[in-house]
Amino acid sequence: MLGKFFNIIYLLLLSTYVANAVTKLREKFLWNAVNFEYPDRQTWLHALSVGDFIPENNLPVGIEVYNEKLFVTVPRWRAGIPSTLNYVPIDSPDLSPRLIPYPNWQANKAGDCENGLTTVYRIKVDECDRLWVLDTGTTGIGNTTQNPCPYALNVFDLKTDTRIRRYVFRPEDTNANTFIANIAVDIGATCDDAYAYFSDELGYGLIAYSWLENTSWRFTHSFFMPDPLSGDFNIAGLNFQWGEEGIFGMALSPIQPDGYRTMFFNPLASGHEFSVSTRILRNKTAVEDSYHDFKVVGTRGKDGHVTAAVMDKNGVLFYNLVSRNSIGCWNSRLPYTPENLDVVDSDDVGLVFPSDVKIDRNENIWVMSDRMPVFLIANLDFRDVNFRVYTTTVSEVLANTACAQPSLNSLDGYGALGSPKFYSFPISAKPALPKFIGYDVAPVKSILPKYAGYDVSPKLPSYNIGGSKTGYRNEPTAFSYSYVTI
Structure with missing residues (x-):
């Protein structure tokens, strides 16, 4: 009954949002509820009848682009999620295409720790045609969380659609509170000179992994922790508190003159932006004495909550302003001050909780929105469009913004x-x-x-x-x- 009440309030508030609508981003795909590409109709009907597929329990959260594929992740927060790592053909004529499990159905079997993926959040394609996927090994969310499998990095060769590595995190890399939902990948001079970084949102750590050494290490820092004054959220007419949410959003700069990149990062319950050189993150001995190597960049101010960020080849940072139904930008060659932070697009209906933002190899920006707080706290109306994917060129979305200055x-x-x-x-x-x-x-x-x-x-x-x-x-x-x- 309470859920219905929240849903009515949400719809009433949503109907009053007329001020903002996307003007640059173009709607590519949309779903009232996601569906999956089963081998045949009989298999699909069977999954529905036994609860292996419960459409209203599926929430897409992450995207990535590789050639003709748009990858879409669906975490197993509730029962009835048949596949966690999926894709749709970008050239699909269907505005609401069915999700195709990647690389196949068997590889998405929950609880099959060695061979399957249980829950995947955000993913990353690198320059070497590899897809980096962190399987959290968990089902449920919050107090319903179960851990049938350990945290494990899975890397796929996108040319052959096969897994080429699985690495299980060391016990020292995680703690009792660990929740990792984001990944950044750092490629150096060669494909073997590769590192991945993982933000531990609730365990307040940053884990680095070396492809060449096939090992990992963990950084801790007070900059990874939430701001106690920034834990109050107001999204889609709902008020809630995510005051424990620490380091989440991460983005890597292009390679700098010293041969390293700069990582920009932020806690979710915070309006502050921080940075650190990958020279530090790549060095496992630096975990002991690197406090002053982490820098304060600036602040986005009130409601500057961010869960995903990406930087283009010219050093412009894009980030999802989840509390503002917007995508923000900053040209990293300018100070991180209010006059240099801008919004590239905003929509009080279509961009309610823009959950992920990516840039593909052709300099197109991609954004997914999924109304996540409504899914978690109230109830989604499946007569309405709930999930959207937008895209346009980086140059178009930057036009007439403070971020569009010459490099x-x-x-x-x-x-x-x-x-x-x-x-x-x-x-x-x-x-x-x-x-x-x-x-x-x-x-x-x-x-x-x-x-x-x-x-x-x-x-x-x-x-x-x-x-x-x-x-x-x-x-x-x-x-x-x-x-x-x-």
């Missing part, structure tokens, strides 16, 4: 004799620009309707931007101006 890498080499450049920056970027790159910036007449031009000239004889030596050895007055539109 500062394009300034590397500026100062070649006689060839300094004129850059056109979005008007929204104007307040942040002078504070970051250390240039004298004077506005000049706009040459495009929505752009303001800046006359950029160095104010010192030499600079080092982003680790790239620009080698200025001339006075600014020696330069003449040309025009470049970014």
Whole structure:
């Protein structure tokens, strides 16, 4: 009875949301409830009759893209989830395609610890055509959680659709409170120079794994813990508390001049962003003395709750603002301050709890929304669309945002004799620009309707931007101006 009451309240509140609707993201797939591609109708009917498949108990949470496949994960939080790792063909003509178990039905058998996957959350495809999958080995959620299998990393060769490695976490990697729902993969110079990182949301740790050494180690830090002032959530008209939620969202930068990446991360019950170099995470001896290697980046402010993030090849970070029904962005070459944080799209119906965000090899952004709090606390209305997948190009979603500034890498080499450049920056970027790159910036007449031009000239004889030596050895007055539109 209480569930019906919450559902009515939710629907009434939902009907009042008219202010925000996606304008850039395009709806690719949608489901009232997910269905699965069984071998035949008889098998499907049998699964329904015996409770092996209970449609209303299936909640998709994670996505990933590889060539023609869109992977979709469904954790076994309740009974009746037939497969946890699945995919749909991206070119499917069906707006609500059935989920196909990956790599097959047998590999998704719950409780088959050696050969099957029990519960999978978020997954990652790397540059070497491998799919990295963490099986938590659990069923249920909260006080219904059971652990039939240990935490185990499974890696699949996507060219052959076969598992090529299974690694069981060491006992020291987890604790009694461990809950891991996110993964980041770090590829270095070769495919063997690979590391994976796992955020322990409730056990407050960060686990690193080396592909070459086939071993793992665990970091602890106070930055992994929740903010006691950020545990109150208001989503889809529901108020609830997730005050124990620690480190969750993670994203890796492109490789930096020192040969390592920067990991950006955040606790879920927090508005703060932190970072650490993978130089530290790759070093198993650093677990003992690395406190000061972890840095505070900045804050998103009130309701800045994030569970998933991804960084594009130009250093723009995208993240799901689950309490704001939005996807946010930040250009990592600018300070993490309010004027440089922006929203690329928002929808008070379609983006209720955007659970995952990914970027594919063609620089398309993908977002899944699933109304998770309504599923957990109230009841989903299966007459309505509950789960959506959106996509568009990164360039399109960044248009007219504070994150759409030219890559500062394009300034590397500026100062070649006689060839300094004129850059056109979005008007929204104007307040942040002078504070970051250390240039004298004077506005000049706009040459495009929505752009303001800046006359950029160095104010010192030499600079080092982003680790790239620009080698200025001339006075600014020696330069003449040309025009470049970014």
